[in-house]
Amino acid sequence: MTAEYSAGSRLEKIFKSGQKALTGECGPPRGCDVDHFKHKASFLKGNVDAVNVTDNQTAVVRFCSMAASKILLEMGVEPVMQMVTRDMNRIGLQSNILGAAALGIKNLLCLTGDHQSFGDHPQAKNVHDMDSVMLAHTVKTMRDEGKMVSGTELQGRPQIFIGAAANPFADPQEFRVIRMGKKIAAGVQFIQTQCIYNMERFRKFMEMANDMGLTEKCYIMAGITPLKSVGMANYMKKFVPGLDVPDSYITRLKGVPKDKVAAEGIKIAVEQIHECLAMKGIAGIHLMAIEWEERVPEIVEAAGLLPRPVVD
Amino acid sequence: MVIGEAKPVAEILEMIKDFKKVVVAGCKGCVTVCNAGGEKEVAILASELRIARKAAGNDLETLEYTCERQCDPEYIEPLDDLVKDAEAIVSIACSVGPQYCTARYPFVPVFPGLNTMSIGGALEHGVWKEFCQACGSCIIGDFGGLCPITRCAKQLLNGPCGGSSEGLCEVGKGSIPCIWQLIYDRMKNLGQLHKMQEVKLYKNWSTSRDGGLRTTIREELKQ
Numbered sequence: 001m002t003a004e005y006s007a008g009s010r011l012e013k014i015f016k017s018g019q020k021a022l023t024g025e026c027g028p029p030r031g032c033d034v035d036h037f038k039h040k041a042s043f044l045k046g047n048v049d050a051v052n053v054t055d056n057q058t059a060v061v062r063f064c065s066m067a068a069s070k071i072l073l074e075m076g077v078e079p080v081m082q083m084v085t086r087d088m089n090r091i092g093l094q095s096n097i098l099g100a101a102a103l104g105i106k107n108l109l110c111l112t113g114d115h116q117s118f119g120d121h122p123q124a125k126n127v128h129d130m131d132s133v134m135l136a137h138t139v140k141t142m143r144d145e146g147k148m149v150s151g152t153e154l155q156g157r158p159q160i161f162i163g164a165a166a167n168p169f170a171d172p173q174e175f176r177v178i179r180m181g182k183k184i185a186a187g188v189q190f191i192q193t194q195c196i197y198n199m200e201r202f203r204k205f206m207e208m209a210n211d212m213g214l215t216e217k218c219y220i221m222a223g224i225t226p227l228k229s230v231g232m233a234n235y236m237k238k239f240v241p242g243l244d245v246p247d248s249y250i251t252r253l254k255g256v257p258k259d260k261v262a263a264e265g266i267k268i269a270v271e272q273i274h275e276c277l278a279m280k281g282i283a284g285i286h287l288m289a290i291e292w293e294e295r296v297p298e299i300v301e302a303a304g305l306l307p308r309p310v311v312d
Numbered sequence: 313m314v315i316g317e318a319k320p321v322a323e324i325l326e327m328i329k330d331f332k333k334v335v336v337a338g339c340k341g342c343v344t345v346c347n348a349g350g351e352k353e354v355a356i357l358a359s360e361l362r363i364a365r366k367a368a369g370n371d372l373e374t375l376e377y378t379c380e381r382q383c384d385p386e387y388i389e390p391l392d393d394l395v396k397d398a399e400a401i402v403s404i405a406c407s408v409g410p411q412y413c414t415a416r417y418p419f420v421p422v423f424p425g426l427n428t429m430s431i432g433g434a435l436e437h438g439v440w441k442e443f444c445q446a447c448g449s450c451i452i453g454d455f456g457g458l459c460p461i462t463r464c465a466k467q468l469l470n471g472p473c474g475g476s477s478e479g480l481c482e483v484g485k486g487s488i489p490c491i492w493q494l495i496y497d498r499m500k501n502l503g504q505l506h507k508m509q510e511v512k513l514y515k516n517w518s519t520s521r522d523g524g525l526r527t528t529i530r531e532e533l534k535q
Contacts, residue, residue, distance in 0.1 A: 086466070090514070112466050112468065112473055113466075114475075115465050115466060115475070115482070115483045117465075117483050118482075118483075126466070128466050128467040128468075129514075129515075129517065130514065131466065131467075131468045131469060131470050131471075132470075133469075133470035133511055133512070134469070134470070134512075134513055134514055137511065137513060149514055165474070166474075167473075167474025169474075170472065170473070170474045170475065170476050170477060171472070171476050171477055171478060171479065171490070171493060172472070172476070172493060172496050175472070175496055175508070178508065178509055179470070179471075179472070181509065182470055182509065182510075182511050185511050186511045194474055
């Protein structure tokens with residue numbers, strides 16, 4: 001990978017400096033309570049390199065990721081703006097890519113998004129004019145060739161560092177890495193994985209990624225979500241497709257007094273972070289402390305990931 | 313074929329509540345094959361409507377007829393004699409039928425008696441599934457002969473997404489096979505797995521309903 005920057009975001013610079021990056025996540029609220037959003041984000045500031053802003057995650061309406069990303073910028077926090085293809089066609093998506101770049105947003109995570117049947121508006125119409133792979137290709141074409149999907153020339157190219165997600169735990173297992181490879185071929189420069197609990201399966205995924213040379217072409221961040229409770233662990237195991245939380249973690253959470261469960265969950269997360277960082281090809285950690293932002297400083301501290309790197 | 317499903321009788325009763333005499337019109341095409349709108353269903357629906365209205369103390373008279381098809385103007389014509397004596401029409405053809413009736417009888421209210429569900433086929437007796445969304449530009453040749461536009465909940469052309477688990481789609485609570493798993497298995501059988509590594513780019517939706525109402529013209533057949 002060259003030292004030249006495609007977007008010059010802090011995240012891109014950290015990757016290119018060879019240091020392990022750390023991203024967090026902050027979901028906008030189901031309303032326009034800016035103070036609440038800023039309060040949650042304040043726990044991430046300085047403790048992670050950039051913060052993902054979800055785009056109506058699980059198809060639940062929240063205030064939009066572009067506005068939330070702009071608020072983060074104003075707070076001095078670098079956003080990774082998530083964008084899903086579920087709700088907009090190529091006209092809307094390209095317009096938002098340009099708008100985001102115009103606001104100074106430099107990292108974009110290209111996603112297809114959760115199906116609306118899981119959200120709070122199951123009667124909604126979905127769009128799916130594009131999928132996540134095409135969205136990544138669109139951003140790359142706009143940035144590198146100065147053209148829209150239609151071929152129309154752009155006046156001003158969006159300087160965007162292109163990300164996407166990968167789920168190493170879905171099926172068919174042997175195709176997961178190949179699909180990640182397709183995203184990379186389409187223009188994706190960094191990957192954040194789905195929450196990892198099954199370390200063995202993730203290890204195999206990374207071995208395949210290394211063998212295919214994908215870790216040379218793209219920065220792969222391991223997704224870690226600390227388990228807050230036994231209930232959360234059971235929920236993840238039973239209801240989130242492809243998320244197999246091993247019984248050993250659940251046994252550990254059950255084996256401590258109730259007031260120590262959260263601390264045990266954090267301990268597990270810290271162990272996972274260390275284990276992932278030791279794997280060949282892992283360029284960083286994506287810490288998704290879902291509605292648990294206030295514990296991020298403690299997790300990051302315990303994992304020995306502070307202070308965060310300084311880049312120009 | 314077009315798959316139809318009868319509307320609840322209560323819904324139809326509500327539509328025709330202001331009328332005393334209605335035509336119930338069936339179709340001998342697709343909806344006969346899927347047991348939703350043929351001769352037998354016309355008789356059953358007409359009788360259900362009459363019984364319900366009688367019980368409500370508001371008798372209804374029904375005139376029954378099943379057209380050869382309701383998607384050809386010439387086959388709507390035989391309804392003329394019945395319609396002239398009726399106040400409204402309930403068509404239990406696919407939604408093409410009621411619209412052809414509307415076109416022929418400008419002053420007669422027309423109501424749909426079934427819901428048009430999909431372009432599909434039978435899986436077993438009593439079970440029909442969707443196979444096509446009529447995008448107007450068939451691409452299944454690239455996907456092992458299976459349609460991701462219709463059969464993937466997210467219409468992915470670069471699937472499967474992270475919601476594919478043990479052959480099932482995360483949508484539908486375990487009732488829907490992941491088409492991308494099936495495409496994968498099929499490509500494997502055909503020795504074409506390498507083709508799944510290709511990045512598929514933008515689909516042209518202008519041949520789908522997105523491009524506006526579609527008219528298919530065969531010049532050599534036009535008179």
